[in-house]
Amino acid sequence: MSPLDIHPPLVEQLLVQFLREELASAGFSRAVLGISGGVDSALVAALCARALGPDNVLGVMMPYRTSNPDSEGHARLLASSLGIATRKVEISGMADGYLGAHGIDDRMRRGNVMARCRMIVLYDLSVEWKGLVVGTSNKTEVLLGYSTQWGDSASALNPIGDLYKHQIYQLSRHMGVPSAILDKAPSADLFEGQTDEGELGFSYADADRLLHHMVDLRMSERELVDAGFDVDFARRIAARIAATQFKRVMPLIAKLSQRTVNQDFRYLRDWGR
Amino acid sequence: MDCRLTVAQTNPALGNVGRNLEEHVAQIEAARRGGSQVIVFPELSLTGYFLKDQTAEVALSIESREFARLAELSRDISIAVGFVERSDDGRIYNSVAFLEDGAVAHVHRKVHLVTYGMFDEMREFAAGDCFATFRSRHGRFGLLVCEDAWHVSSGYQHFLAGADALIITSCSPGRGVDGGARELASERTWRTLLEAYGLLFQTWVVYSNRVGWEDGVFFWGGSRVIDPFGAQCARLAGLEPGRLDVRLTSDALRRARVATPLRRDSRPDLLARALDRQCDGRNA
Numbered sequence: 361m362s363p364l365d366i367h368p369p370l371v372e373q374l375l376v377q378f379l380r381e382e383l384a385s386a387g388f389s390r391a392v393l394g395i396s397g398g399v400d401s402a403l404v405a406a407l408c409a410r411a412l413g414p415d416n417v418l419g420v421m422m423p424y425r426t427s428n429p430d431s432e433g434h435a436r437l438l439a440s441s442l443g444i445a446t447r448k449v450e451i452s453g454m455a456d457g458y459l460g461a462h463g464i465d466d467r468m469r470r471g472n473v474m475a476r477c478r479m480i481v482l483y484d485l486s487v488e489w490k491g492l493v494v495g496t497s498n499k500t501e502v503l504l505g506y507s508t509q510w511g512d513s514a515s516a517l518n519p520i521g522d523l524y525k526h527q528i529y530q531l532s533r534h535m536g537v538p539s540a541i542l543d544k545a546p547s548a549d550l551f552e553g554q555t556d557e558g559e560l561g562f563s564y565a566d567a568d569r570l571l572h573h574m575v576d577l578r579m580s581e582r583e584l585v586d587a588g589f590d591v592d593f594a595r596r597i598a599a600r601i602a603a604t605q606f607k608r609v610m611p612l613i614a615k616l617s618q619r620t621v622n623q624d625f626r627y628l629r630d631w632g633r
Numbered sequence: 634m635d636c637r638l639t640v641a642q643t644n645p646a647l648g649n650v651g652r653n654l655e656e657h658v659a660q661i662e663a664a665r666r667g668g669s670q671v672i673v674f675p676e677l678s679l680t681g682y683f684l685k686d687q688t689a690e691v692a693l694s695i696e697s698r699e700f701a702r703l704a705e706l707s708r709d710i711s712i713a714v715g716f717v718e719r720s721d722d723g724r725i726y727n728s729v730a731f732l733e734d735g736a737v738a739h740v741h742r743k744v745h746l747v748t749y750g751m752f753d754e755m756r757e758f759a760a761g762d763c764f765a766t767f768r769s770r771h772g773r774f775g776l777l778v779c780e781d782a783w784h785v786s787s788g789y790q791h792f793l794a795g796a797d798a799l800i801i802t803s804c805s806p807g808r809g810v811d812g813g814a815r816e817l818a819s820e821r822t823w824r825t826l827l828e829a830y831g832l833l834f835q836t837w838v839v840y841s842n843r844v845g846w847e848d849g850v851f852f853w854g855g856s857r858v859i860d861p862f863g864a865q866c867a868r869l870a871g872l873e874p875g876r877l878d879v880r881l882t883s884d885a886l887r888r889a890r891v892a893t894p895l896r897r898d899s900r901p902d903l904l905a906r907a908l909d910r911q912c913d914g915r916n917a
Contacts, residue, residue, distance in 0.1 A: 365813035374807070374851065381846045517849070527811075557692060576811070626685040628848040630647050 364526045364572055368534030372410070372441065375519040379486070382517050383492055385630050390491030394478055394512075395419035395446070396549065397434030399532050399541055400520060401496040405442055406535040407519050408494055414443035418489045422478045425452040431549050433542050439604035441538055451477040456458075471550035475511025482516070490515040500525045501565060503571050505604020506556070511547075513607060523571065525564040562593065568595055634772030634797040634837070634886060638671040639664040640877040642856045642869050644825050644845030648691050654679060654699055655857035657714065659708050660876065669878060671771055675802050675843035675856075676743075676778050677727065678715040681805040683847045688757040692719035695730060695737045707732035711769055713776070713841075715760075715802050718742065724759040729776050729802050733768065739767040741776035745784050751850070752805065754780075764790040772797040772883070775836075779803035788830050793901055798837035798881055799830060807853035807871075820855050820871065832863025835889045835896065837881045844874055845892040861889035 391408045395401045401419075408417040419442075421435045432448075439446045446598060455477045459470055482493045495515025497507055499522050507513040520528060523544070532542060546556040546564065557563050570589055573579045574597065579587065584594045610622060619625050641660045645653045657674065664672040666808055676682070679699070680691045687887055693716050711733040714780035718728035718740065726742040744762025746754035764787055766775045775791030775798075782788065782801050791799055811817020822864035823840070831838045843852045858879045869877045890896065 361813050364811055366810050368812055370815060370817070371810055373872065378846060378849070378851065382849065385846070520698075572811075580681045624686075627687060628647060628683050628685065629849050630650070630846075631687065 362526065364568055366523075366527050366530055369533050371523070371531055372407070372534065375407050376411040378519055379408060379494070379517070382630075383412070386516070388490070388492050388494060390416040390489055391494045392418040392420060392482055392486045392489045392491045393494045393496060393515075394422055394482055395420075395435040395438060396547060397431035397438070397541065398549075399528060400498055400539060400552075401435075402438045402537045403528055403532045403535060403543050404494055404520055405444060405497045406532070406537060407439060408443050409442045410535070414447070416491070417442070417444040418485065419444050420482060420485060421446065421448045422451050422481055423448070424455060424474050425450075426552060427549075430544075434538070434544075437479065437538050437540060441536070449481050449485075451481065454480075460633060467551055471548065472511060474509045474550060474599045475508035479511050479514045486516075486560075489548070494519065495521065497521055498525055498528050499523055500555075500567055500571060502608065503575060503601055504560065505561065505600065505607045507607065509607045518572050524568040565567045566593070567597065570594060574606055575599065575601075634883045636670045636771035637668055637878065637880050638639070638839060639661070639667070639669040639852055640841045640856045640858070640869065641672055641678075641855050642841065642844055642873075642875050642877070643674060643678055644843065644874050645675075645678055645681040647847055648684060648687040649681075650679050650691050650693070650699065653681075654702065655733055657703070657712075658706065661703075661710060661712060664876065664878075665706075665710045667878060669710060671713070671715040671769075671800065673800055673839055674715055675814075675841045675852075676715040676804045678716065678731070678802075678843065680715075680717050681847060682843070682852070683850065684717070684757065685753075685839070688717055689719075689725060690738050692717040692725050694719050694721075697741065700732075700737065700877060701729070703730075704732050704735050704737065706721060708735045711738075713772065713800055713802065715778070715888065718719075720759075725757070726761060727758045727778060728761075729778055729800075731767065731774065731776065738769060739765075740767075741778065743778035743781060744787065745780040747780045757867060764794075766796045767793040768831075772881070775799050777801045779805065782830065788834050792834040792836070792896060793899070795888070795896075796836050797883065797886055798839055799834065800829070800839045801830075802842070803840070803842045804852055806850045808880045817853055817871075820853055824865070827857065827859050828863045828865065831859035831861060832865075833895070835861045835893070836885065837861060837886070839879075839881075844872055849894055861886050 419439045486493050493515045495518030498520050547554050585591050713731050715729050718726040728742045730737050731739040744761045747762050748755040766773050775796035807817045841856045844854040853871050855871040860866045867879045869875045
């Protein structure tokens with residue numbers, strides 16, 4: 361057994377309750393999310409369907425013209441297995457309207473634009489669907505900052521942001537996510553042949569294990585080395601976490617007055633519900 | 634001590650004292666109809682927990698009309714309720730009040746405010762400065778609020794003062810799902826702590842923990858009662874609101890204390906000397 365292992369029925373029960381209660385406290389009972397054909401959004405769709413009933417969940421497929429057709433196929437497979445509503449919105453027109461007109465070739469910039477186009481679609485459809493946008497970023501990618509700020513990281517609430525990738529797979533198997541989705545290599549599918557692990561330069565298994573020791577168990581660099589971690593890998597990940605902190609916080613506000621939002625004007629989001 | 638007691642495991646609305654008071658009234662009336670003589674609500678049951686800047690906005694005096702209403706209800710059933718207390722001198726405390734026979738019989742102000750990790754209580758509250766038992770018509774009670782119970786000196790003071798029952802209220806956030814455990818790490822540690830209190834202090838231990846979510850943080854419930862032998866005798870399922878009815882008897886207290894006379898054999902004089910030395914050392 362891995363120290364990262366969870367007891368899936370317990371976590372399922374907690375996350376189902378989280379979705380029901382936090383949506384209700386915001387005055388909602390429906391959810392909208394992007395379904396990419398990958399495991400993270402498959403798990404969130406399954407949790408939403410369990411928590412709210414499949415009729416109250418809208419899964420949105422948002423392919424770009426270069427997206428792998430398997431992604432849409434897997435998204436459809438998932439949606440039909442859960443019985444949730446689906447919508448397909450091609451983002452090629454909106455993305456190319458900007459990328460093409462301005463001749464943007466840089467791979468990172470193109471990927472970010474696509475991720476933000478998808479965010480625009482989800483937030484717009486949330487009005488029509490009368491549901492909140494539910495996030496699909498896991499703890500590994502949140503800590504690594506492996507996301508587009510205000511793009512795929514944007515959501516109203518996120519049930520899986522405190523689960524490492526290893527735990528995502530465990531819970532997904534328990535929730536009955538189709539094996540075609542569980543068995544393929546994770547990919548943001550922003551360019552052809554992309555895989556997360558290829559782009560990051562390390563495996564999720566290694567990252568999960570290190571992050572768990574570093575963040576959850578608060579081990580120092582010396583303790584990590586004693587526990588068998590490569591010192592360069594540990595330093596590289598520590599630097600990456602610190603360098604991407606901006607993605608995990610709200611924008612900075614210059615404090616001028618006696619009372620400033622997020623400094624000394626402090627209320628929960630559930631305030632007044 | 635011989636009383637029928639109800640633990641109310643509630644899910645307070647954050648900062649909404651009016652709505653929470655109505656829920657208290659409904660719970661109190663249901664418990665009274667069921668024949669209970671005492672009802673215990675969780676920590677900050679009238680306000681919710683992560684109040685931040687709302688803390689001062691929802692603070693109540695025990696002279697308030699909200700307390701007048703609870704006092705009226707306490708003519709038929711004794712009530713332990715959690716609230717943000719505004720004292721006469723304007724300080725704000727995380728308090729639990731025990732109401733009985735139409736009046737506030739006792740107030741305990743949380744001594745050990747949690748200020749680490751996800752908690753920031755010292756920013757919001759002044760700390761209480763004593764642990765005192767009090768005699769209710771149902772026996773001698775000692776009150777503790779959540780982190781108070783993590784300091785064994787708190788329970789020990791109530792033990793020395795002869796408490797028949799410890800009432801421990803809390804807003805314990807659930808956490809710790811790794812290691813493959815079927816139970817949350819927070820529940821595991823509280824179970825150990827509460828059973829140790831029953832065993833070591835030979836009192837009834839009444840634990841009232843809330844449920845519900847506040848901004849992504851959940852409170853795991855699992856309210857329970859431990860007998861004077863340290864054995865759990867009743868427990869509510871976690872995560873959902875509910876009421877737990879138990880009977881606390883002096884027979885069990887007597888049997889536990891005859892079998893193992895811990896209070897008779899305790900040596901607070903040795904502790905007092907050790908504390909004197911400790912305090913002298915600190916002052917030196």
